Amino acid sequence: MNDKEVLEALYATVENRRDNPKEGSYTCYLLDKGIDKILKKVGEECSETIIAAKNDDNSETVYEIADLIYHLTVMMVKLGIPLEDVLAELDKRSEKTGNLKKFHVVDKNS
Numbered sequence: 001m002n003d004k005e006v007l008e009a010l011y012a013t014v015e016n017r018r019d020n021p022k023e024g025s026y027t028c029y030l031l032d033k034g035i036d037k038i039l040k041k042v043g044e045e046c047s048e049t050i051i052a053a054k055n056d057d058n059s060e061t062v063y064e065i066a067d068l069i070y071h072l073t074v075m076m077v078k079l080g081i082p083l084e085d086v087l088a089e090l091d092k093r094s095e096k097t098g099n100l101k102k103f104h105v106v107d108k109n110s
């Protein structure tokens with residue numbers, strides 16, 4: 001899977017848990033608890049990411065960023081925010097500053 005597909009697969013999994021609840025699923029547990037619980041988890045994972053980054057522990061920081069992205073994805077699904085909206089917003093900013101050209105980045109996702 002390329003980077004974009006990884007995010008799309010995660011988003012689709014969370015939507016699937018919402019539409020087809022599964023016994024023992026942590027995602028279902030969070031979605032059932034509601035938006036306040038999900039936002040609390042986003043806050044916690046954000047703080048844990050900051051602590052790991054401050055400790056100069058890149059492997060722990062990567063782990064915490066992944067936790068944060070997962071909880072943000074649950075939040076997006078709960079709020080009905082499509083992944084495409086976030087990707088489009090990032091893409092718009094990238095076009096504005098010409099990032100791909102400026103840094104000679106090869107866009108492997110296109």
Ligand SMILES: N=c1c2ncn([C@@H]3O[C@H](COP(=O)(O)OP(=O)(O)OP(=O)(O)O)[C@@H](O)[C@H]3O)c2ncn1[C@@H]1O[C@H](COP(=O)(O)O)[C@@H](O)[C@H]1O
Binds near residue numbers: 022025041066
């Ligand atoms: N990416 C994740 C992911 N990242 C973190 N977590 C869970 O997030 C939880 C966070 O742990 P914490 O210690 O902070 O929280 P806790 O004390 O267990 O629970 P709380 O009472 O604080 O909510 C752990 O249970 C992790 O397993 C995730 N759970 C699921 N996914 C993805 O969602 C898919 C479906 O998972 P289920 O919904 O569990 O089937 C998985 O295949 C993954 O792709």
